[in-house]
Amino acid sequence: MTEDALPERVAELVPGGLWERVQPLLPKRPPRRHRYPGRLPRDDRVALAGIVHVLMTGCTWGQVPTEQFGCSGVTCWRRLRDWTEAGVWPRLHQVLLEELRAAGKLDLETAVVDGSHVRALKRGAHTGPSPVDRSRTGSKHHLLTDANGVPLVVALTGGNRHDVTQLLPLVDTFPVVRGIRGRPRLRPRYLFADRGYDYGFYRRALRARSIVPRIARRGIAHGSGLGRTRWVVERSFAWLHQFKRLRIRYEVRADLHLGLLQLACALICYRKLPPS
Structure with a gap:
C-alpha cells in the first residue's frame, strides 16, 4: 500500500x-496457492x-x-x-538501540533497575497473588534502563515474585549494542537500585561480573543521594504505563503481554531518535 x-x-x-x-x-508469508487462493491478506x-x-x-x-x-x-x-x-519486537528494539548509540543518545556505563506491579484481570502464566494489592492476581514488569532512562531489557513475572529475583537475569541479558566503532560494552560499570535489592549475595554476584553495585542500604534513613541517578527508571515506567494496555494485564498468554511490553520499549526508543 x-x-x-x-x-x-x-x-x-x-x-x-x-x-x-x-x-x-x-x-515472510508463504506463497499463495494458484488455485483457490482465498482473500488477499x-x-x-x-x-x-x-x-x-x-x-x-x-x-x-x-x-x-x-x-x-x-x-x-x-x-x-x-x-x-x-x-x-517470530521474535520481531526484541529485534526491533535492538535495531533502535544501535541507532540511539550511534547518535550518542545512550549511556551504557550506568544501568538502573526496578520493578512495577500491575493487576492481571485474567489468570495465566506469570501471574500470582500480589502482596501489595491484597493478594489479588497480578504480574510484575521488571525493567533495566541506561543512565538516561532508555529501556534496555524488560521482563515479566508473577505478582508474588520479589524484584531482586530478576536482578541477575536482567543483567545477564544486557544487550550488546553496536553502532559505533570499537568493542561493544558487555555489561554496565555501575548498577543503581533501591533498597529492595539490598542483599549481600546479589552484591557479591554483581562484583563477580565486574559491576559496581550502587544499591541503597536497608535500615538507613533516606537521603543517600542515589535517587539523583535512580529516578530515571521511575520515569521510564511512567512512559511505559502511558500505553494504557500495559497498566492492567488483560492477556492470558504471557508471551503476548511481554510482546506488547517489548513493542512499547521499542516505541519509546524510536521517539528518542533525533529527527532525520
Whole structure:
C-alpha cells in the first residue's frame, strides 16, 4: 500500500520511519496457492497500526475501528501473535538501540533497575497473588534502563515474585549494542537500585561480573543521594504505563503481554531518535 493510499490514522500511528525499520524484520508469508487462493491478506502496516492503537488506548481487540483502519481487531491480534512468536519486537528494539548509540543518545556505563506491579484481570502464566494489592492476581514488569532512562531489557513475572529475583537475569541479558566503532560494552560499570535489592549475595554476584553495585542500604534513613541517578527508571515506567494496555494485564498468554511490553520499549526508543 502506497503512502498516499494509507488511512490518516495508520500513517499517524506507524510513521514511515518506524515502518522502514519494522518491515525487514517481519516473517515472510508463504506463497499463495494458484488455485483457490482465498482473500488477499491485509496490509502489514495497517495491522501494526491496529496493534499500536490497542497498545495506546487500552481498548479490546473487538473495539478496533475497522472502518478507520481497514483491518479487524482479530486480524491485528493474529499478527501480534505471529510476530511475537517470530521474535520481531526484541529485534526491533535492538535495531533502535544501535541507532540511539550511534547518535550518542545512550549511556551504557550506568544501568538502573526496578520493578512495577500491575493487576492481571485474567489468570495465566506469570501471574500470582500480589502482596501489595491484597493478594489479588497480578504480574510484575521488571525493567533495566541506561543512565538516561532508555529501556534496555524488560521482563515479566508473577505478582508474588520479589524484584531482586530478576536482578541477575536482567543483567545477564544486557544487550550488546553496536553502532559505533570499537568493542561493544558487555555489561554496565555501575548498577543503581533501591533498597529492595539490598542483599549481600546479589552484591557479591554483581562484583563477580565486574559491576559496581550502587544499591541503597536497608535500615538507613533516606537521603543517600542515589535517587539523583535512580529516578530515571521511575520515569521510564511512567512512559511505559502511558500505553494504557500495559497498566492492567488483560492477556492470558504471557508471551503476548511481554510482546506488547517489548513493542512499547521499542516505541519509546524510536521517539528518542533525533529527527532525520
